[in-house]
């Protein structure tokens with residue numbers, strides 16, 4: 196007899212453990228021949244763990260460095276490094292303050308110096324100094340607007356890059372003539388290096404014309420001042436950068452599949468590039484569950500069907516939630532009444548939207564339980580209030596910050 200819920204938590208925990216940054220950072224550093232006097236700059240939700248791994252491996256070769264991560268994501272001091280925490284997903288004063296410190300650290304370096312740049316998702320909010328005339332308040336407003344617009348992360352970052360002195364390759368320019376080795380933990384589908392954390396040390400493939408298209412597509416209401424600032428073009432060529440990807444959503448899907456197999460499920464990775472609306476992904480997953488229960492297709496049961504990616508939410512209500520929570524709540528509608536089924540979805544960083552949950556988990560009883568509590572699923576979805584709905588039926592997955600960030604893992608278990 197399988198306990199699907201227990202198995203789901205095992206799959207979540209073990210597959211996230213598998214993509215923690217330590218091993219990946221070390222393996223990569225073993226292959227690069229770095230001299231002494233290394234300067235570390237680490238940004239993103241996984242910055243602390245990446246920097247700690249680098250310092251533990253390189254030891255006294257590290258001269259100095261700086262870590263900029265989200266509030267609650269650092270785990271103490273690291274010798275020779277300054278540690279900062281800042282606002283995410285909306286940048287704040289500490290974002291600007293710590294970014295200035297990072298610039299101070301690198302701007303007077305010479306040709307023989309090396310910056311080890313450790314990049315992870317979340318970096319866009321945590322590493323920012325706006326172009327002239329644009330204020331932190333402006334950046335906050337534009338970020339909020341973009342995050343709620345339904346634009347995907349590549350589009351969001353296309354706009355952000357053109358308002359920044361560090362994004363879109365501009366940081367690499369500030370580091371010149373020193374060299375940058377960049378190790379990247381990818382949370383962008385397709386691992387687009389100029390999008391991950393808005394590519395501070397990668398030649399930017401997006402242009403001011405792309406920005407204009409995005410503004411039109413999402414009907415973004417921007418002031419004259421911002422529109423003028425968005426005419427800044429980003430660097431298209433960089434000579435001082437070498438970049439390597441050390442982890443991605445594919446890896447977390449592969450490890451989830453391995454664990455599910457080990458737990459006795461027939462297993463399939465359906466996609467590693469799920470990118471539609473969260474609610475629609477939920478409906479689609481429910482349809483797959485029904486197919487399994489009615490016809491045992493595409494896999495014989497017990498089965499685990501695994502998806503990786505990053506769905507999007509058009510936030511229209513004023514509730515609390517995240518894309519993973521919204522996905523499973525939507526899915527709950529389509530699996531109502533089915534026994535021995537489960538759908539889970541989590542952000543591998545441990546935070547889904549502006550909530551303390553990593554994601555959510557639902558089964559065939561979820562909708563009935565919500566009804567008993569007097570909660571209407573459609574209302575909750577319309578108000579983007581998946582967090583409170585799931586909370587009332589023990590449907591939240593809470594891991595705390597995990598120290599990694601390789602996008603979202605979603606899976607179905609059927610027995």
Ligand SMILES: Nc1ncnc2c1ncn2[C@@H]1O[C@H](COP(=O)(O)OP(=O)(O)OP(=O)(O)O)[C@@H](O)[C@H]1O
Nearest residue numbers: 316317342508514515516517518546547548549579
């Ligand atoms: N009430 C809500 N319900 C559903 N989704 C929401 C809600 N409020 C915000 N969001 C979504 O949460 C997202 C931001 O949260 P989160 O930290 O999970 O993003 P992220 O993409 O993982 O961040 P990063 O990519 O910078 O690591 C926004 O894109 C927004 O669409």
Ligand SMILES: O=C(O)[C@H](O)CO
Nearest residue numbers: 316317318319391392
């Ligand atoms: O920080 C960001 O821009 C996103 O997490 C994508 O990397």
Ligand SMILES: [Mg+2]
Nearest residue numbers: 316317382602
């Ligand atoms: Mg992310």
